[in-house]
Amino acid sequence: MERYDQLYRLYDEYDAATLRALQNFVDLFPPVDSRVALEHWQEASDELDDRKAEVREAFPETGETFCDLAARATRDQAFTALDLYAKYDRGVNVLVLDVDETLRSAGGTDNEIPRETLHLLTEFHEEGLPIVVCTGQTLENVKGFLIQGLGNEIVHSGNLSVVYEAGTGVFTPGHGADTKRLLYDDLDRDVRAIFDAVRSRILSEAPERLRRGCHLQGNEFNVTLKPNFETGSDEAREVIDRALVYELDLLGSAVAEEVEPETEEVGVLESGEGDDEEATPDADAARDWARAYYAAQDPEIRGVLESEGGTPDCDAEDVPGPIRETFERIDVAYYEADAAEIGSLELNKVVGVESAFDVLGIDDPFAAVMGDSKSDLRVMEWVADEEAGIAAAPEHSSRDVLDHVIRTDELVFDRGKAGDVLRTIYALNRLANLG
Structure with missing residues (x-):
């Protein structure tokens, strides 16, 4: 005491x-x-x-x-830091930071990282703390604002890593052959073929109204539709809801064309009678399989389908086995009024962060993970399961993220105020140094 x-x-x-x-x-x-x-x-x-x-x-x-x-640190931040030290008996040795709606906020910081936050990150860097920026953004976007905000010297110091496109690649300047790891290169060929098919068709086959309302983010691997409206606006919400349904249908078609379900499964039509031609899935069945499977996985997706009049005519249990097995490797993410994205469940932020830790040489991490979405939640749960860190989130995060953060250490901060938690972490590390 x-x-x-x-x-x-x-x-x-x-x-x-x-x-x-x-x-x-x-x-x-x-x-x-x-x-x-x-x-x-x-x-x-x-x-x-x-x-x-x-x-x-x-x-x-x-x-x-x-x-x-x-x-x-404020009084509350200092005492929170002391409580954390009493609980974990160690300080934070790496920062894992989401960007959009975490370090910066369209509704709280005019989508710029505040100078206070940037200065605190500089302070952590000078203390020798590695920084892992973990985002769904493209690498070029992240490099641009990091160099502008933190400076070229810090970005290329060898102590900063970028996990981009939610884990499809890792960029850690100053590490030779490990500077850029393209994690998606390790995926099976059939999965990569599905992504290639979706990417090649997603704009050319989109309804005109959808093409006018959104654009394809320039990713290396993930397929991400973003609104041509201000993030969080009613117009953005409307177009992303439509984009989600369209992506599901396109994914269902691409998976059905790549995978050959048994001909006796529901929704499979023979391409000819009395010949040896392969069976081809019915387009409506393929669409319903994707809708049913992902609606069962995510209540937010189910809610969008219901509101868009896109409820499938089958249940998740009706999805043919080979199709289901492929869906189980592919992620569909919905970010309300922000993005609809198809990614790989074999490549997520956890995989990316693990790779970044490997490049940075962090063998015994105790990370401060800050984020707001389901992709960030995976990293939070991973460090919790491994007893390798703490989690913090802005008050407008998804419900599951807030539930996790409140259930663990209650590190919830106001929109655009990531600096408040960074100050708590700073205080924790100073107290840990005292022993």
């Missing part, structure tokens, strides 16, 4: 709020060519040093750490 008593004293007897305000001003002061502004910055820096000196004097054994706590 001694450490708790010391924290009570720190936040009760010293003006931590002013310390944080001064520290934020000093850290985030923009580069300006103004003598008056620079003098103001110097005055704030001198006052910050004086106030920190008071804390150092009051806490001879822990003064430097307590200076950092008071200047970086």
Whole structure:
């Protein structure tokens, strides 16, 4: 209890709020060519040093750490960090961070990563903490905003990795032959053929209204339809709901053409009578198989099908065995008013993160995983099962993500406020260093 008593004293007897305000001003002061502004910055820096000196004097054994706590973390963040240390007895040694609606938010940060968050990530980097950016975005998009926000030196430091397209590839600059790992190259040929077929047909066969309302994201492997409207808007929700149904139907057709179900299975028509031609699946049956299977897997998909009048005429149990076995390897993801995506269940963010850890040489991870969607949840559950980390999520995350985060350590933050959890993690690591 001694450490708790010391924290009570720190936040009760010293003006931590002013310390944080001064520290934020000093850290985030923009580069300006103004003598008056620079003098103001110097005055704030001198006052910050004086106030920190008071804390150092009051806490001879822990003064430097307590200076950092008071200047970086609120009272609640510091005590949450101490609770985490009491529970896990270690600090975080790698950050695993989703981007969209986690580090940045269309509704909270104008879809930009806040300067405060970027500065905190820089602080973690300077402390030697590896950073794994884990996103559904394309590699080129991620590289662009990371270099712009963190700088070329950090991105190419050898201590930052990008898991892109939700786990289809891993990019870790500065690691020679392991700099870029194309994980989708390891998939079976028949699965890759299905993705090639869907990708080649998805725009050319789309209804005109859908072609006008969305676009195909420039992925290396996953097939992702994105709205031509602002993410989260009613227009985006409407077009992505339609896109999801269309993707399911196209996937069902591609799988049925690649896989040969037994001719006696439901929905399979003979292509000829009295000849040796192969049986071909009926298009409506293939469509219903995909709809039924994925509706049974995901209640959100089932809800979209119901609202779009696309409820299948069969149940998941009616899907022929060979078709079902292929569906079991392919993921269909629905992100409300944001994206409809076909990916591989053999390639997900967990696989990508494991590969990133391997390249970075992280043998005993204790990760802070931050995300908002079902793909992030897989990573959260993985670190929980392996006792290898903690999870945090914004308050607008999917219900399953929030349920997991609340059930574990309750690290839920406001929209666009990822910096709040990063400050808690910073405090946790400082406390862990004290032992």
